[in-house]
Every structure is written in C-alpha cells, then in structure tokens.
Amino acid sequence: MRNGLKKVFPIFVLPTLAAFTIAFAVPFIGGIVLSFTDFTTVTDAEWAGLSNYIKAFSNGDFLNALWFTVKFTVVCVLTVNIIAFTLASLLTKKLPGTNLFRTVFFMPNLIGGIVLGYIWQLIINGILSYFGVTITFAAKYGFWGLVALTSWQLIGYMMIIYIAGIQNIPSDLIDAAKVDGASSWDILRHVTIPMVMPSVTICLFLTVTDSFKLFDANLALTDGAPGKQTAMLALDIYKTFYARTGWQGVGQAKAVIFFILVAAISLIQLKLTRSREVEG
Amino acid sequence: MKKIIAVFIAVITVMSLAACGTNGGTSTTAPQGQTATSTGTQGKKTEIYFLNFKPEAAEVYDRIAADYEKETGVKLKVVTAASNTYEQTLTGEIAKSDAPTIFQINGPVGFRAWKKYCADLKDTKFYSFLTDKSLAITEDGGVYGIPYVIEGYGIIYNEEITDKYFALGDKKTELTSMAQINSFKALKELVEDMQAHKDELGIDGVFASTSMASGNQWRWTTHLANVPFYYEFSENGEYSDTVSAALDAPETEFKYSDNMKNLFSLYTDNSVTEKKLLGSKSVADSMSEFALGKAAMVQNGTWAWSEIADVAGNTVKEDKIKFLPLYTGVDGEEKQGLCVGTENYLAVNSTVSEEKQKASVDFLEWLFGSETGKKYVVNELNFVTPFNTFDEDELPKEPLAAELVKWTAKKDIKSVPWTFAAFPGDAFKSDFASALLSFVQGSAEWDEVKNTVRNSWKDEYEALNS
Numbered sequence: 001m002r003n004g005l006k007k008v009f010p011i012f013v014l015p016t017l018a019a020f021t022i023a024f025a026v027p028f029i030g031g032i033v034l035s036f037t038d039f040t041t042v043t044d045a046e047w048a049g050l051s052n053y054i055k056a057f058s059n060g061d062f063l064n065a066l067w068f069t070v071k072f073t074v075v076c077v078l079t080v081n082i083i084a085f086t087l088a089s090l091l092t093k094k095l096p097g098t099n100l101f102r103t104v105f106f107m108p109n110l111i112g113g114i115v116l117g118y119i120w121q122l123i124i125n126g127i128l129s130y131f132g133v134t135i136t137f138a139a140k141y142g143f144w145g146l147v148a149l150t151s152w153q154l155i156g157y158m159m160i161i162y163i164a165g166i167q168n169i170p171s172d173l174i175d176a177a178k179v180d181g182a183s184s185w186d187i188l189r190h191v192t193i194p195m196v197m198p199s200v201t202i203c204l205f206l207t208v209t210d211s212f213k214l215f216d217a218n219l220a221l222t223d224g225a226p227g228k229q230t231a232m233l234a235l236d237i238y239k240t241f242y243a244r245t246g247w248q249g250v251g252q253a254k255a256v257i258f259f260i261l262v263a264a265i266s267l268i269q270l271k272l273t274r275s276r277e278v279e280g
Numbered sequence: 281m282k283k284i285i286a287v288f289i290a291v292i293t294v295m296s297l298a299a300c301g302t303n304g305g306t307s308t309t310a311p312q313g314q315t316a317t318s319t320g321t322q323g324k325k326t327e328i329y330f331l332n333f334k335p336e337a338a339e340v341y342d343r344i345a346a347d348y349e350k351e352t353g354v355k356l357k358v359v360t361a362a363s364n365t366y367e368q369t370l371t372g373e374i375a376k377s378d379a380p381t382i383f384q385i386n387g388p389v390g391f392r393a394w395k396k397y398c399a400d401l402k403d404t405k406f407y408s409f410l411t412d413k414s415l416a417i418t419e420d421g422g423v424y425g426i427p428y429v430i431e432g433y434g435i436i437y438n439e440e441i442t443d444k445y446f447a448l449g450d451k452k453t454e455l456t457s458m459a460q461i462n463s464f465k466a467l468k469e470l471v472e473d474m475q476a477h478k479d480e481l482g483i484d485g486v487f488a489s490t491s492m493a494s495g496n497q498w499r500w501t502t503h504l505a506n507v508p509f510y511y512e513f514s515e516n517g518e519y520s521d522t523v524s525a526a527l528d529a530p531e532t533e534f535k536y537s538d539n540m541k542n543l544f545s546l547y548t549d550n551s552v553t554e555k556k557l558l559g560s561k562s563v564a565d566s567m568s569e570f571a572l573g574k575a576a577m578v579q580n581g582t583w584a585w586s587e588i589a590d591v592a593g594n595t596v597k598e599d600k601i602k603f604l605p606l607y608t609g610v611d612g613e614e615k616q617g618l619c620v621g622t623e624n625y626l627a628v629n630s631t632v633s634e635e636k637q638k639a640s641v642d643f644l645e646w647l648f649g650s651e652t653g654k655k656y657v658v659n660e661l662n663f664v665t666p667f668n669t670f671d672e673d674e675l676p677k678e679p680l681a682a683e684l685v686k687w688t689a690k691k692d693i694k695s696v697p698w699t700f701a702a703f704p705g706d707a708f709k710s711d712f713a714s715a716l717l718s719f720v721q722g723s724a725e726w727d728e729v730k731n732t733v734r735n736s737w738k739d740e741y742e743a744l745n746s
Contacts, residue, residue, distance in 0.1 A: 040371070040393060040394065040396065040397075041371055041374050041375035042375050043375050044396055059739070121560070125557075125560045129557055129560075132554065132556045132557070133556050133557075133559075133721065134556065134557055134558075134559035134560045134721075135559070135560075136492075136493075136494070136559040136560075136717060136721075137556070137559065137721050137723070138723070222494070223494030223495065224494075225494055225559070225714060225717060226714055226717060226718055226723075227711075227714040227715075227718075228714070239707070239710075242367055242368060242706070243705065243706040243707040243710060244705050244706070244707045244740070244743055244744070245389065245390075245392055245393040245705055245744055246392070246393065246743070246744065246746075247743065248371075
C-alpha cells in the first residue's frame with residue numbers, strides 16, 4: 001500500500017507543484033534576478049551587478065518613504081487594533097442590532113482601495129476647503145488622511161476576527177472570574193485579553209503587513225504630494241520603475257529590499273505575539 | 281468525499297494551466313470583432329498589432345481595423361492603453377510573444393527607452409510621406425520614429441465672452457478686439473479688467489481652474505514651461521533646433537522663469553477657483569468650467585474640442601472658440617505663434633518577424649496614403665498630419681484644428697516648437713509639478729520653483745545618461 005502510494009504520489013503533487021512553480025517560484029526568482037540587471041522589458045535584461053542597489057540609495061527618496069511608512073504603520077496598527085477590539089467587545093455584549101452593526105462596520109473592507117482613495121479625497125478636501133486648503137497642502141494632512149482611510153477600511157475585518165476570538169472564550173472562565181469577585185476591567189485584563197491572543201497575533205500580522213504594503217489608497221489619495229513627502233514604499237517603487245527611463249532595475253532592487261523588510265518585520269512580530277499566547 | 285475534492289482540484293488546476301498555455305493571442309484584450317476569416321491564397325495570414333495611445337480614438341481604430349481587413353485581408357489588432365498608462369501597457373505587452381508590431385514613442389526621450397525595439401524606417405514609403413523630414417526621430421542616419429499628427433496649443437478663449445467685454449460701457453481699457461492682444465502686457469490688462477467685471481460678463485473667473493491635482497499638472501509642467509525653455513534654448517547657437525539643444529543640456533539656467541511666473545500667476549490670480557483649492561482640480565474640471573461658460577479662457581490644445589463639446593450643457597459655440605498664443609512677456613513676442621509640434625511618433629517593432637514589420641509599414645502607408653485611410657484620418661481621427669499625401673483641403677473640420685491651421689499659415693508669425701519633448705523624463709515633470717503646487721498654495725516662493733527645476737533637471741539628466 002505504501003509503495004503504491006509512492007508511485008502515484010508525483011501525479012497528485014504535480015499539478016500543485018507546477019502551479020506553485022509557475023505562479024510563485026518563477027516570478028519570484030525572476031524578480032530577484034532582474035534586480036541585478038538593466039532592463040526595459042523582462043526579455044532584454046543585461047547584467048548590472050549591484051549598481052541598482054547602490055542607485056536605490058543614491059537619493060533620499062527610498063529612506064524618506066521608509067520612514068513615512070514606518071510612522072504610518074505604527075499609528076495604523078494602534079488605531080485599527082484598539083478600535084476594532086473595542087467594537088468587538090461592544091458587539092459581543094448581546095445588545096440589540098449587533099448583527100446589523102457588524103455588517104455595517106465590515107462593509108468598507110469590501111470596497112477597493114482606489115475607489116476608497118478618491119472618495120476620501122473628496123471628503124477630506126471638502127472639509128479642508130473650509131480652511132482654504134487641500135489635502136496636498138502639507139504632508140501631515142496626507143498622513144492623517146491615509147491613517148483615517150486605512151483604519152476605516154481595516155477596522156471591520158479585524159473586528160470580525162476579534163469577535164470570533166471573544167466568542168470562543170469559554171463562558172465558565174468568565175463566570176468563575178465573576179464568582180471570584182473580579183470587576184469587568186479585571187475580566188478584560190486577565191481573562192479576555194489573554195484568551196484572544198491568537199486573534200491579536202493574526203490581527204497584528206494583518207495590519208502590519210497591510211499598512212506596510214499599502215499602495216492603491218496612497219496612489220489615489222495623495223499620489224505622494226506634496227513633493228514625495230507622502231509616498232510610501234510601494235508607491236516609491238512604482239514611481240522609480242515608471243518615472244525614470246532606464247531605472248526599472250532600480251525599482252526592482254527596491255522591491256527586493258521591500259520584500260525582505262516586510263518578511264523580517266512580520267516574522268519578528270509573529271514570534272513576539274506567539275510567545276504571549278496561552279493555551280485555551 | 282476528500283478524494284472527490286482532491287480529484288476536482290487536480291482537474292481544475294490542470295485545466296487552468298492548459299488555459300495559460302494556449303497563449304491567448306486574441307483572448308487577452310482585442311476589442312474589435314475578429315472573426316477568423318482566412319485570407320484564402322496564403323493559408324496563414326499575417327496579423328499586425330497596433331498599441332494605440334489615444335483613448336478618444338479607440339472606437340475609430342476598431343472600424344479602421346475592420347475596413348483594413350476587408351480590403352487587404354491582413355488582420356489588424358488594436359489595443360488601446362488607458363489614459364496615462366501607455367508606458368506601463370507597452371512594457372507589459374512588448375515582452376509577450378504576441379508583441380505590438382506598431383507602437384508609439386513620445387519623442388526623443390521616449391526613444392531612448394525603446395531604442396532596442398525601434399526598426400529603421402528610412403527606406404519606407406511612409407517616411408517619404410513626411411513633408412518636413414526633420415520632424416522624424418533619427419539617430420546615426422536611421423529613422424526610428426515618425427510623427428503622425430501635428431498638434432498645437434495656446435490659450436483657448438470663448439469669443440462670445442470677450443466680445444461681451446469689449447461692448448461694456450465701463451471697461452477701463454482701450455481694447456476693442458482680440459486682434460490687439462499680442463503681448464503679455466495687453467493680455468494682462470484685458471484679463472484683469474475682465475476679472476473686475478466678471479459679474480457683468482456672467483463668469484466666475486477669466487481663467488478656468490489651473491488644475492493641480494496629481495496627474496493633472498501637465499498643462500503647466502510641459503506645455504506652459506515649453507515657452508521659457510524654448511526661448512532659453514533658442515539662444516544656444518550650436519544647435520539648429522531647441523529640442524536637440526535641450527536634449528544635450530546637462531543643466532538649465534531656467535533663465536526665463538519669471539516669464540513663466542507672469543502667465544502662471546495671471547492664470548491663478550484671475551481664476552474661477554481660489555488659489556489654495558487648486559490642488560484638487562483636474563483637467564476635466566477646468567474643461568467643463570470653460571464649456572459651461574463659467575470661464576472665458578483656458579490653456580489647452582487642439583485635442584480639447586471633443587472634450588469641450590462632450591460636456592453636457594456645453595455653451596461654447598463652434599465658431600466662437602479661438603486660440604491665443606502663450607504670451608509671457610518676452611521681448612518680441614508679438615511675432616510668437618501657438619506652440620506647434622507633436623509627441624506622437626509611430627515606431628515599428630524591430631523584434632517581430634520581417635513579414636510583420638513589412639505588414640505594419642504597409643498598414644501605416646495605407647492609413648496615411650490611401651483614400652479610405654485618409655478619410656478616416658481627416659474626418660474621424662481629426663488629425664492635422666505632417667504628410668505630403670494630404671492635400672491642402674484635406675483638413676479636419678474641428679474648430680480648434682482649423683484655428684491651428686490658420687495660425688500656422690500667418691505670415692511673420694513664428695510657431696513655438698515643442699521643446700518640452702526634451703525634458704529629462706517624468707520624474708523631472710513631477711518634481712516641477714510639486715514645486716508649482718507649493719507655490720500656488722503659498723507655501724513656497726517662486727525661487728524655490730526655480731531651484732527645483734534647475735536641480736531636478738541636473739539630477740534627471742544624470743540619471744538618464746548614466
């Protein structure tokens with residue numbers, strides 16, 4: 001039986017393996033190779049060594065974008081998770097209409113980023129016009145605009161994950177805490193939060209990577225204006241790739257660095273939060 | 281149950297892979313009706329592929345393709361890149377095995393990016409059509425890009441509104457007709473007094489909004505900036521034309537920057553929209569303001585008529601829409617005409633088979649040389665072409681195209697060539713645009729714009745030539 005299975009094993013693995021190779025491994029390795037070349041299209045690459053990586057840091061654009069992205073990610077992770085968790089604990093309290101509210105809060109997540117960007121641009125410009133300015137007037141408007149947009153979009157999704165986590169807490173734990181005379185703050189602090197740590201892990205992971213990789217909303221809302229001050233990493237890569245003739249390789253090099261950054265940050269974050277999870 | 285699902289997934293995967301493998305020659309985009317009729321004699325037929333730059337002409341090209349196939353049996357596939365995404369689309373398409381055989385480059389700077397893909401067109405009849413051979417993009421004796429449409433831009437004005445102004449009893453100027461406006465000084469006088477009388481004229485401002493939203497600043501960073509750079513580079517005696525002079529310039533002085541400031545400030549000071557709010561305005565916004573009669577003037581080019589006419593509630597009459605050159609206060613500008621040139625050059629892909637290259641050239645010769653093709657060009661694409669195959673009466677009927685012809689025919693008036701074709705890349709333009717935006721919003725002085733332009737030119741020239 002085991003031998004028979006071994007024989008047919010390749011047949012079952014092959015489709016998935018082929019799909020994985022074509023859709024993931026080849027483009028990924030190709031992308032890394034391209035970052036060491038000068039190219040206009042993928043078929044006419046010429047070896048260029050490390051020059052693309054040197055050029056990537058030849059002006060401050062990339063580092064500025066990195067700093068802006070880090071600030072943005074930190075703020076977003078806080079706003080999204082705090083608000084989402086608060087909403088989730090409210091909406092698990094058996095209040096009337098919770099289902100309706102859950103749906104309403106979840107909905108923004110279903111709208112595409114470009115559309116959201118334009119809608120929020122209208123809203124923010126509409127408000128700022130009372131002060132005689134627009135969102136591109138100063139980088140801080142763009143920054144908080146992006147924070148508002150991203151929070152609004154991600155909160156609903158994270159809320160659903162937190163709700164699932166909270167509902168999974170065995171009610172006897174909470175009852176026992178009550179019997180022991182714990183206040184609702186104590187319950188939250190010592191029962192609920194430790195019990196939803198797996199959800200926190202997932203939510204932090206999603207918000208960190210989503211905010212770090214944000215592109216569409218950035219493009220539609222500010223397009224980096226004023227100057228390049230509100231350009232995040234993904235937008236900077238895109239602009240390097242297309243705005244300068246002969247700089248496609250540099251854009252590619254930035255993308256590889258970007259990948260390493262995202263991977264490193266999310267791995268560290270996963271490790272940190274995993275260690276705080278308790279067995280349910 | 282698990283087994284069934286596994287088999288199902290395996291089958292789906294294999295099928296989707298197979299679908300990838302069949303190389304969707306026509307399945308990818310190809311909007312026009314492509315029925316697989318055989319050409320009969322040859323058995324296998326040539327297919328050529330044109331990647332179109334002008335979204336407004338997409339539908340016309342589909343009909344051209346159908347007619348061309350009927351007449352010659354050669355199948356023409358036309359794909360149109362969405363507005364502002366041509367470079368992206370071309371980058372993606374040209375790497376495919378079914379690559380565009382005809383594509384467009386936007387001038388000498390675009391040529392540098394696509395050099396490896398441009399076939400030499402020197403010995404083609406298509407090149408011989410060109411009336412002024414110097415318009416083509418050449419390098420070391422080879423011809424790589426051929427312009428196919430001549431466009432012009434300036435200040436478009438609504439004559440009904442200016443006439444209304446000239447008829448006013450309490451106007452403060454001596455001006456009585458637009459013919460007297462031949463310098464920045466006169467224009468400024470007119471505009472400022474019109475702005476003062478805007479309520480009587482029924483307008484919100486003389487100029488439509490100076491669109492500064494992202495992606496909408498090209499009217500200033502290329503078109504308006506063209507004038508000061510033209511004057512600066514025309515002083516360089518080593519070159520016969522300003523475009524080559526600018527292309528070889530590692531640095532710019534931006535000597536006539538104050539002249540640009542003159543006209544730019546005139547636009548923003550006498551605008552429909554308050555200065556600080558211009559950052560949210562798009563080109564479409566300003567064209568609709570002009571079309572609805574809220575503004576009397578707008579800077580734009582020959583291509584703008586269809587946009588104006590398409591605005592619901594358009595009040596601009598076809599015979600009342602006129603052009604004025606971009607006067608910026610340079611000495612001797614009374615003889616300056618509209619900015620006339622092109623950033624539309626056709627190139628044939630040198631990496632496809634000889635047969636396809638020849639078929640592509642044949643198509644271009646048909647489009648710009650045959651009776652059927654020319655009819656499309658003049659009546660539907662509304663192109664003023666640089667080709668000698670078109671008679672003098674074979675010109676588009678659009679009012680702005682007609683105005684362009686009128687301006688270029690004027691004796692003593694010298695058109696300004698499109699020097700901006702030599703601007704060192706999109707990054708330069710976007711740096712320029714951000715500086716202009718800060719200036720408009722009052723957070724930067726004009727000197728900052730000037731410095732940004734100088735520095736960015738230098739950086740981008742180096743990036744381009746490194």
